[in-house]
Amino acid sequence: MKPIKISEAVVRRLPIYLRYLNELSLSNIQTVSSQDLGEKLDLNPAQIRKDLAYFGEFGRKGVGYNVDYLIEKIRQILKLDKTMNVALVGTGNLGRALCNYNMYIKDNMKIVAVFDADMSKAGTSINHLQVQPMQELAETVRKLDIAVGIITVPAGEAQNVADRFVSAGIRGLLNFAPVVLKAAPGVRIHNADFTAELLSLAYYMDDQNEEQEEGDAEQ
Template identity: 50%
Template sequence: MRRMCMGAEVPEIVVRRLPHYARALQWLEMDGVQTISSAELGARLGMTPAQIRKDLSYFGEFGKQGMGYDVTFLYEQLRQILGVDREWLAALVGIGDLGHAIARYGGFVKRGFKIAALFDQDPKKIGEQIGELEIISIDKLPMVVRGLRIQLGIIAVPAAAAQSVADLMVSAGIRGILSYAPIHLHVPRGIRIRYIDPVVSLQSMTYHLKPGSPTQDGPDESYVGE
């Protein structure tokens, strides 16, 4: 097996599939599975073996024909490719019901992300403790972000406030934004932004579920954010 070699430009759709590969491999490793074929991995993810091999080929050769992939090795390589073999700090803005749930979610830490600061503009929430973190006034975001060298921002505010929050994050030096606000945000070139809107995902499903819609064989699966 050869270690990854970053060469040709990787299509964004491939990059978005890599976390799903990594998660499946993590589960396999936890189950004690040592090797897996592209066919077996594809069956778990609802993908063809050819697609998996093609996606991985952008980064190198990770398996041997007839032997499959070493689960632990491939998992660690994907962690390096995704940059989650280190800890990333995130700032969360908007501590309403959604923000509280995000702040308490333990899955971030397990995958290389740590919410390092909480912000809100409501004076009644300032000083409230969530776990080990205290909610800070949004006015202090630039100072805190620069002081902690935070590179990621999570927006959990209403649509009307989302653009101003994004602007503040960018001016503070945040390079990647995950937004739960149901609105398109304008950010400068070089800033990465991802949206999560459960309502949009539900609407795309109801299109196929309404009477008269064409049916198809087998499950139609996708992940929110794809």
Template identity: 45%
Template sequence: MKGISKATIDRLPLYFRALRMAQDEGLDVMSSEELGRRLEITPEQIRKDLASFGQFGKKGVGYYVNELKRSISNILGLDNHWNMAIIGIGHLGSALANHQSFISLGFNLVALFDQDPTIVGQTVNHVKVEDISIMEEKIKELNIHIGIITVPGQFAQEIADRLVKAKIRGIWNFAPIRMKVPDTMHIVNEDLSIGLSCLSYHITRKPR
């Protein structure tokens, strides 16, 4: 949606997660104050963020947990049940393939690809690892929307190019490079080394 800041959009998954936890706790209603307390976000910011997408909750009562959770799920597009593939089934790729929260969020892991003959044919979380040579064919056959790249950096751009040509909808990149993709392709980069380096910076300067 135009006019909505990236910071607001980035907070929506936090609200969704907190509401899921509240739902698991059996809570039916939650105030913006309580939601803010759990997330360390001001109630004013929460109300402002949600107002960007419509009217939610009832004044003097709060937000109905199930209703708001469904609304945020719809805003995030989680109801689309996106089909995903992981390319590169090393330690990280295998760990992601076994990550159970994908299913609970509505993402479907339907394919795994690798070029290592000792890995191809294995099964990870009930999904067979296919040879990367047939990736484009499988993307079309299985209607795959999201490609998750966990290959070494020197191979990542080639994989991204193939995913773009296969008309994938989005890329989640864990390779330590910045991809060159068309403006029409949405890509999210996750660089684990940057996160650890930032953590190292902060704990180095924190008094013991």
């Protein structure tokens, strides 16, 4: 129906919009303009309007966007209007942190199964979820209709875990391990690699003197 290809950059901004709109809604603010959004989110208002316009006409000329309506629409676009089940592999510090994060309440993404290769961890529980051994992964993914896998294992094991997720029929992966994963086409991989973010931050940490040359500029 819609032959327009939506760019990755656009999709990546939608959750940012959603997040702030939720804040506005909680403050009982009913209407917001692209200008307001742009200031708050450090984005160009034209870009925001264009992003939203890819999906429909959600605003009213001369008025702006109805906050709750826009929330509803973005949630539909992101397919967050129904619960999406998620599995996580790797119950180290990071994995446990994510399990406790519950995004379920607002965002409909729910970690419903947790796995660890370390058999001794099987049966222990994290945030009301029993840790399962890896052998049960495929079956659980199928049974619970899990669409997305989160990988929080050491770099060396990440590809192996990814492979197991993919052959279990998962269609999206959120990878926290500092490696580039390979997967069959059709499986979407997002990386949440803070080590890369931190190291690239170092590049911009000039000495104070240099700083004057380079000036302020971008963010």
